[in-house]
Amino acid sequence: MLTLETPVTRTVDARSSYCPGPLMELIRAIREGSVGDVIVVLSSDNGSKSDIPKWIEKAGHRLIGVTPRDGYDEIVVEKRR
Amino acid sequence: MQRVVIIGGGVGGTLAANLLVRKLRREIDRHEAMVTVIDAKGEHVYQPGFMYIAMGGERAEKLVRPERSLLDRRVTLEVGTVSRIDEAASRVELADGRHIGYDQLVLASGSRIVPEEIEHFDAEAHHFYNPTAALRLREALDRFEGGRIVIGIAGMPYKCPPAPLEVAFLIDHELRERLLRDKSELHYCSPIGRAFTIESVSEMATPILAEKEIELHTFFNVESIDPARKVVGSLEGEELAYDLLILVPPHRGAQFLVDSGLATGAGWLPTDHHTLQVGGRPNVYALGDATDLPLSKAGSTAHFEAPVVAERIAATVQGREPDPKIANYTGRVMCFFEVGDGKGTLLRFDYDHPPQPPKPNRLWHLGKLVFNKTYWHTVPRGRV
Numbered sequence: 001m002l003t004l005e006t007p008v009t010r011t012v013d014a015r016s017s018y019c020p021g022p023l024m025e026l027i028r029a030i031r032e033g034s035v036g037d038v039i040v041v042l043s044s045d046n047g048s049k050s051d052i053p054k055w056i057e058k059a060g061h062r063l064i065g066v067t068p069r070d071g072y073d074e075i076v077v078e079k080r081r
Numbered sequence: 082m083q084r085v086v087i088i089g090g091g092v093g094g095t096l097a098a099n100l101l102v103r104k105l106r107r108e109i110d111r112h113e114a115m116v117t118v119i120d121a122k123g124e125h126v127y128q129p130g131f132m133y134i135a136m137g138g139e140r141a142e143k144l145v146r147p148e149r150s151l152l153d154r155r156v157t158l159e160v161g162t163v164s165r166i167d168e169a170a171s172r173v174e175l176a177d178g179r180h181i182g183y184d185q186l187v188l189a190s191g192s193r194i195v196p197e198e199i200e201h202f203d204a205e206a207h208h209f210y211n212p213t214a215a216l217r218l219r220e221a222l223d224r225f226e227g228g229r230i231v232i233g234i235a236g237m238p239y240k241c242p243p244a245p246l247e248v249a250f251l252i253d254h255e256l257r258e259r260l261l262r263d264k265s266e267l268h269y270c271s272p273i274g275r276a277f278t279i280e281s282v283s284e285m286a287t288p289i290l291a292e293k294e295i296e297l298h299t300f301f302n303v304e305s306i307d308p309a310r311k312v313v314g315s316l317e318g319e320e321l322a323y324d325l326l327i328l329v330p331p332h333r334g335a336q337f338l339v340d341s342g343l344a345t346g347a348g349w350l351p352t353d354h355h356t357l358q359v360g361g362r363p364n365v366y367a368l369g370d371a372t373d374l375p376l377s378k379a380g381s382t383a384h385f386e387a388p389v390v391a392e393r394i395a396a397t398v399q400g401r402e403p404d405p406k407i408a409n410y411t412g413r414v415m416c417f418f419e420v421g422d423g424k425g426t427l428l429r430f431d432y433d434h435p436p437q438p439p440k441p442n443r444l445w446h447l448g449k450l451v452f453n454k455t456y457w458h459t460v461p462r463g464r465v
Contacts, residue, residue: 027302
């Protein structure tokens with residue numbers, strides 16, 4: 001999913017965090033970032049797997065992809081506004 | 082001499098100190114151990130009462146008692162503001178220049194509100210996270226004669242997660258009593274995709290919001306306030322107009338924890354879920370709001386964490402293994418939840434078991450009132 005053409009600006013490792021921790025970590029990264037930044041969230045929380053894409057859509061950012069890894073998900077987001 | 086130093090005279094710090102002297106009475110009497118609480122003001126404040134200043138006729142002076150009056154006489158109380166922890170020298174530095182050495186350290190320094198992080202918060206928004214603000218909210222509600230009330234959350238995590246929902250329900254009740262409900266709109270803004278972080282509680286609260294015609298706005302992370310247009314804006318790009326704005330202010334951990342290198346960012350301490358040790362340090366513990374645990378920042382959390390910390394430290398001082406039945410925190414939390422109309426429910430949960438709130442009834446509402454009144458004689462002294 002994540003290719004070399006997608007330079008990652010920041011990786012948020014929220015694997016030890018439960019819902020809504022990973023979403024709140026992503027929100028913090030979005031707040032601190034610039035338009036065009038690509039943020040990767042690593043999350044092992046099931047609720048966040050559905051909440052984060054919903055939030056990205058509502059907040060007007062772009063979900064680049066969700067990739068299942070070994071015991072966690074890698075969620076890649078582009079800050080659009 | 083083993084020196085146990087506890088920073089913070091709130092629920093967690095006070096209870097941990099009293100439980101420790103119970104376990105270490107012999108060692109303390111022989112001058113082999115001492116327990117010291119450091120508190121900035123030497124006052125113990127019952128923070129859950131603040132909401133009732135705004136919503137229930139509570140008075141601020143009833144919510145404060147001298148910390149000394151709640152501590153066992155064997156506990157030493159030092160009143161002073163902590164400026165830094167010098168881990169290399171194992172000592173706590175106070176702003177007035179004093180140093181207090183420790184062998185075992187308990188960080189019960191709580192959380193603090195930082196409304197100034199959102200421009201115009203202080204002038205435009207009301208809250209109930211200190212007595213002054215709660216009284217100001219009460220006065221604003223007294224003046225309210227109808228219009229749009231927006232209730233939201235300006236940062237997570239925050240103290241007492243159910244509180245803003247409780248306030249929404251209680252305001253709805255009050256407006257109906259005052260025959261103002263038909264002239265009012267109530268809006269509740271949640272930062273996440275549902276009404277409450279815990280799904281089972283959200284499932285209980287969402288129909289109550291609907292029944293009371295309180296409009297729920299999800300994914301609304303408060304970012305800005307425009308005082309000229311009287312609108313509150315979200316990070317997600319939405320705006321809501323208000324006549325009365327009530328926001329949970331952003332919260333942070335104690336600044337000295339960041340300055341001392343024990344915490345980063347917002348100041349929450351990296352805390353082991355079960356041992357409550359901080360960042361793998363064998364002799365530094367955290368409890369209550371100060372931790373980064375995925376649990377409610379609430380007195381109840383500190384209440385159930387204090388026995389774990391006390392048992393672990395007592396075992397170290399006494400050179401024995403800690404009792405595994407007491408020394409591992411399971412994430413236990415228990416708190417009352419007001420739903421208005423004189424009814425309440427109870428949230429009881431731990432890391433592995435989400436709450437199954439009983440149907441709201443008058444008993445749990447009365448339970449909360451009784452708990453608030455009897456708190457001084459029970460929790461800090463380790464009687465419940």
